[in-house]
Amino acid sequence: MSHIHLVCTECQAAHNADMLTLGCRECGSPLDVAYDSPESHAMTVSGLPMPAPIHADALGVTMREGNTPIVPLPAVSEAVGVGSVWGKLEMVSPTGSFKDRGVAMMLSVAMERGVSEIVEDSSGNAGASVAAYAARAGIRAHVFAPDTAPRAKMGQIRVYGASAHAVPGAREQSARAAEAYRRARGLVYASHNLSPYFIEGTKTFAYEIHTQMPCPADHTVIPVGNGSLLIGAWKGYCELVAGGAAQSVPRLHAIQSEAARPIVAEFEGVEWRADGSTTIAGGISVGAPPRKAQVARAVRQSGGRALAVSDERILWWQNLLAASEGIFAEPTSAAAFAGLELLAKRGHVRASDTVLVPVTGSGLKDAQF
Ligand SMILES: Cc1ncc(COP(=O)(O)O)c(C=O)c1O
Ligand SMILES: [Zn+2]
CATH class of the missing domain: 3.40.50.1100 (Rossmann fold)
Structure with a gap:
């Protein structure tokens, strides 16, 4: 893997790239891929070159994942009072997320x-x-x-x-x-x-949105447990801006549940400890995400917010998405919509803004009936 090395997300110490090194030898923090020459190993994603850690110019194991559709969500727009809301249907991925x-x-x-x-x-x-x-x-x-x-x-x-x-x-x-x-x-x-x-793979989410949206999204609202989609989106958008393909990074908002909100606490600079309460949003029920500081930094640098939502609102949104948009999302995914509701209520998202929300997983895999 000569074209990449691994760099610590907190102290920037450099490490050789292999499959065994998952933490910084100096401070223990998670690592990111850094490209020695980004243009030398690029995969084509939505017609754009995306730096990738593989040597080949295509994935060795693939089911043509990604390439998920985006659809307008008129019932969501009306419910939150925001003119343009789009859903990216990640639930149609080969394994449903x-x-x-x-x-x-x-x-x-x-x-x-x-x-x-x-x-x-x-x-x-x-x-x-x-x-x-x-x-x-x-x-x-x-x-x-x-x-x-x-x-x-x-x-x-x-x-x-x-x-x-x-x-x-x-x-x-x-x-x-x-x-x-x-x-x-x-x-x-x-x-x-x-x-x-893994994060180098979730970057494709940003590349696709960039080419699919009729006009650039002002906001992307993401349900966050460990933050792999949010960090991938951030990295992907930053690459697009650095390469001149995009003008700016949208505001990235991290949505957690009230029962598990370590990233919200990190964003707000307050202490948080799990108190034993649970949530129906199992995918974001993470008490100690290793990339907590990195996620909060990406949210802050993008101009986004980190918010926590209740199970009651998550269920309400799961029902609205199914009954009014024909989209059966799992509760974890519905949490992002409860987050959008709160962002609009608090004035962080305005009526004239364009918003994209991934529907990260299929309700069929987490049915409560
Ligand atoms: C459907 C769904 N959405 C969102 C998430 C959150 O992803 P991350 O932990 O990478 O933030 C998960 C994680 O399991 C998930 O299953
Ligand atoms: Zn370090």
Whole structure:
């Protein structure tokens, strides 16, 4: 991987790029991919060159993920009093969530490096995606998820042939169990939360929006647990601006649940500790996201906000999206719309603004009935 190195998100220390280094040797913070010459290894995404960590000019394992449609959302526009609201339907991705963007890139890097067995932990969607792409790549996968993960997601992990480990306790327990399993067996920990390659895959989200939107979005409103989509969007937009393809980065807003809002607290500069309360938005139920500081920084630098929403509003929006737009989103995805409602109410999004909201996952995988 001579065209890239890894750089610490906090102290900027440089590291060689491999599949094993997931944290800074100096300060322990997560790492990002840095390109020695961005133009030398680019993939074409929506007709634009996007710097990528793979050596080939196309992904080694892919199901043509991404390329998701954007549609106008008139009922949402009316409900929040904002003239132009668009949804990007990530739920139509091969495994039903945006995670396929990051997993396709992460496992394409793993393939290039000859990795044959990986360990991952997930609230469900990333695990299902890793299981699917690992099956396609001929890589053996072990996925750790909370024992409270929806049955459909656990079933999906198993049907792709991965070994699914249901771990009692909070989401962090699954991460600990995965790390212990990896260490005991000397396997590669393909953690989508820590992997710098996963984020290189979620960048495609920004490239697509840039070419799909009839006029540039002023705001992108994203449900955030660990922040992989938000950081990928930020990186992607920054590359587009640096390369002269885009004029500016939209305001990126991070939406969390009231029960798990460490990034909102980081953004506000206050202390937050999990108090045992739970949320129906399982994908963003993350108490200690490793990239917390990086996410809050991207939100701040883009001019966005970080807000927390209630389960009551999440359910209300899940129903509105289904009954008025024909879109069955999972509760985690509906949280972004509850966030848009609050942003509009507080004047952070104005009636004349253009807003894009990803519908990050399918309701079919997290049905409450
Ligand atoms: C449907 C859905 N949306 C959003 C998220 C949040 O993604 P991230 O943890 O990368 O912020 C997740 C994470 O599992 C998810 O499953
Ligand atoms: Zn560091």
